[in-house]
Amino acid sequence: MAFVPIDDRDGWIWMDGEFVPWREARVHVLTHALHYASSVFEGARMYNGQIFKLMEHTNRLFRSAEVLDFRIPFTVAQINEACKETCARNGLTDAYVRPIAWRGSEQVSVPAQNTTVHVAVAVWDWPSYFDPETKRKGIRLCWAPYKRPSPETAPTEAKAAGLYMIGTINRHYADARGYADAMLLDWRGYVAEATGANVFFVQGGRLITPPADGAILNGITRQTVLEMLAARGLEVEVRPIKPEELADFDECFLCGTAAEITPVSEIGDYRFIPGEISLGLMEAYDRMVRGQV
8 A cells, every 4th residue: 555645635634723724734843842742642533423432532631731731722622522523524434533732832942831732633534453354363563672661750641742752663663573563561571561552461261451550551442441341240450460471371452542452463472362352352342432332
């Protein structure tokens, strides 16, 4: 498939309360967010005309901005409506939804109290991250060269743009070696998450996942999976996981807005077989987000 630059498309982007033609949605080169990563964002999906857990995503956007010490100049309700309107303006009923807030270009220095906070919403058609056959077989992951930072050194609870530099480097490392993604450890050496998705393991019908204790982003899809498991009466153990424990696990899957639920067949030297739990959750999640449950 030919590469299509995402900045060279037809359509509309919502910026600071107005719709701007896609190619004209620009910011100044001295934007504070470009130099100092003072930006927060969300990634949501619209299925069959409904944005899945939109309120949860927008609330997290506002919480992330608060952590980075800036205030979004719109209400939660206004951003929710902007997300819906942008999908409608672009004629999409199945789409990826990207709200983003950032500090502007009035001040280029570490302190940024004099900058204006801007907000935009872009939406585009983005099918499943992996094709169905690949997902059923399970994707291959390597170990990432960079770890998730300690919450004492970075605002890890926020979905902040600067933190994704680590994900980009790790994902490029994986791509260069023929893997679909990379699994990160946290600063203590425990299993954390993939470059943009949380992880669950299955051992004898019991599920195990790392805790949201600052080492991982507590993903909205992760929270949804925990709700699904509770509804099914499946036991879930939330605890730190040592890398060597992976030798004893039967199944593994990633979860995230982009990845949805994706089984894993390999992490480094450890192998897993997508089975009843991971494949069943993958299918159940797909039905749920499309309003079929």
